[in-house]
Amino acid sequence: QVQPVESGGGLVQAGGSLRLSCAASKGTFSTYSMGWFRQAPGKEREFVAGINRSGTTGYADSVKGRFTIARDNTKNTVYLQMNSLKPEDTGVYYCAAQPRAWYSSRSNDYDYWGQGTQVTVSS
Numbered sequence: 001q002v003q004p005v006e007s008g009g010g011l012v013q014a015g016g017s018l019r020l021s022c023a024a025s026k027g028t029f030s031t032y033s034m035g036w037f038r039q040a041p042g043k044e045r046e047f048v049a050g051i052n053r054s055g056t057t058g059y060a061d062s063v064k065g066r067f068t069i070a071r072d073n074t075k076n077t078v079y080l081q082m083n084s085l086k087p088e089d090t091g092v093y094y095c096a097a098q099p100r101a102w103y104s105s106r107s108n109d110y111d112y113w114g115q116g117t118q119v120t121v122s123s
Contacts (some may be wrong), residue, residue: 003112004097007020007022008020023076032100039094040090050103052103092117099111
């Protein structure tokens with residue numbers, strides 16, 4: 001089983017960029033589909049982006065055109081490039097893995113979760 005570990009969060013001004021990384025130790029990373037979720041204070045966890053085993057990606061409407069998810073199976077890592085950040089992008093970002101071919105936008109479908117990394121976008 002994989003153990004996702006996120007990094008790359010921080011404080012950024014609106015309009016800026018951040019790149020999150022999720023390194024997955026253990027397991028066979030290439031056999032997992034991966035997802036990024038986020039949770040703002042007082043709100044439910046929501047889907048941000050997903051990538052399946054073959055590299056097909058999907059995004060929440062709120063981040064389309066601004067965020068890009070990618071994976072590097074040689075480094076057991078998935079990335080989330082976030083551009084044109086807005087204050088409403090603020091939250092804890094989580095990386096998740098599931099041993100299935102296709103990613104899911106439902107958090108309950110994922111078996112393994114990282115501890116999260118804080119992203120704060122100031123206006």
